[in-house]
Amino acid sequence: MTKNISIGSGAIYPVVKGTFYDLPCPANLSVWWGLGSLLGVCVAGQVLTGWFLSFYYTAHEDLAYSSVIFIMKEVNFGWLMRSFHINVANFMFVCLYFHVGRGIYYGSFRMYKVWATGVVLLLLVMLTAFTGYVLPWSQMAYWAAQVISSMVTAVPVFGGDIAMWVWGGYAVGNITLKRLFSIHFLLPFVILGVFFLHLIFLHVTGSGNPLGLDSECNLVRFHSFFTVKDLVGVSGGLLIVVFMISFYPYSLLDGGSFIACDYMETPASIHPEWYFLFAYAILRSVPNKIGGIVLLLLSILVLFVLPEIWCGKMEGFCFYPGCQFLFWTWIFNFIILTYVGSQGVDQPFVMAGEWGTIYYFLFFPLVGIMQHLEDTFSKKSQYAS
Known part of the structure; x- marks a missing residue:
């Protein structure tokens, strides 16, 4: 090239x-x-x-x-x-x-x-x-x-x-x-x-x-x-x-961050920086400690499998209306998880974190199914015409 x-x-x-x-x-x-x-x-x-x-x-x-x-x-x-x-x-x-x-x-x-x-x-x-x-x-x-x-x-x-x-x-x-x-x-x-x-x-x-x-x-x-x-x-x-x-x-x-460390006084609320809050919300959404840690790691590692899931005829989501909808709702869900991670362990934030976590991971198989359905529908439409 x-x-x-x-x-x-x-x-x-x-x-x-x-x-x-x-x-x-x-x-x-x-x-x-x-x-x-x-x-x-x-x-x-x-x-x-x-x-x-x-x-x-x-x-x-x-x-x-x-x-x-x-x-x-x-x-x-x-x-x-x-x-x-x-x-x-x-x-x-x-x-x-x-x-x-x-x-x-x-x-x-x-x-x-x-x-x-x-x-x-x-x-x-x-x-x-x-x-x-x-x-x-x-x-x-x-x-x-x-x-x-x-x-x-x-x-x-x-x-x-x-x-x-x-x-x-x-x-x-x-x-x-x-x-x-x-x-x-x-x-x-x-x-x-x-x-x-x-x-x-x-x-x-x-x-x-x-x-x-x-x-x-x-x-x-x-x-x-x-x-x-x-x-x-x-x-x-x-x-x-x-x-x-x-x-x-x-x-x-x-x-x-403006107070010197005090080993004897635990802060009322401990949370990470804003760019970790989505993962922190995923961690808290699972009652089991080790389960939460596994999902925390998978929240990033799942990106590795995206190329294996996608088998569409087109290159990206931008050519599939259904996949576009799933993508933008996933982005909105990411923002919601970030907000939930900054809040306390109270309702409705606990439930929002649980549903947000489910959709965060469900998004990846859903886009694979959606692009397959859209490709199939497009092929049938071509034959019909």
Whole structure:
């Protein structure tokens, strides 16, 4: 495919040139295909600001919170770096969820290797976000670490031993914090590695497009057709981040994040960041602890099986009215689960979480059945005409 638009005398281009200049892309890509570039810029920004913050952060249970306050008040532009780090993390998850939604709607999951590495990236970013949330060792951070890390105790027979290995002792404490900081510092490098693997598979298979057509006869270079378009998207994203940093730098943080850790006082409500709330609602919807943990993991892992379920003649949901209806109701259900996860364990939120969980997983077999019915009906209509 690259031979159709290759330039120059050499047959092999450097990776950077092949990615940002000569990459052949379908000419009809919409603005939704710019989220990948925006996410790449977000990752770069997080790595740079995280590297800066690590200069002053101290991974010790008695000093972690104080070191964060020191960064905010004493370090030149420390408040800016931390605010940028926090808000870009939130903005990055918005882009990630839109990116996954676009991949489902337009059938990008049919390119299995690209899709699988993308799901792995989603899991890695979630793990990185959780370990980063714990590092300030504030009241909410400590108790969130206590609740999440205690889930491994549900593992039969070996649960207690696994928990002690994760904690580094008999309870969440100083060793746990050091381990989480090490993981948080190393994971971005793993993310970068998988990100480049994601790009390599994208080079091999080529990009999808809104029409889902074989577009090898209508390819254009990434530069300057899409670099300009992506730069506009990145500029818009940066404006949103700058606005958040300037006027609402910590509006997305829980109030417990501004209180030093107190081992003797449990907060009235413990819940994760907003981008984990849908999974938290799924976890709470199952009375059995281990069952809830299994569904929590499956809420992301189920994305791996979507390419196996889909066998439609068309590329994506956008060509099937029934599948479109299921998709948008699934998106609405995702929003409902996010809201339910932020509420207490009361009615009607408990029932809403249970029904929302059922539909979240039922969606995947339903779209397989729906596309089969629509293909069958379309074929019969053709014969009838």
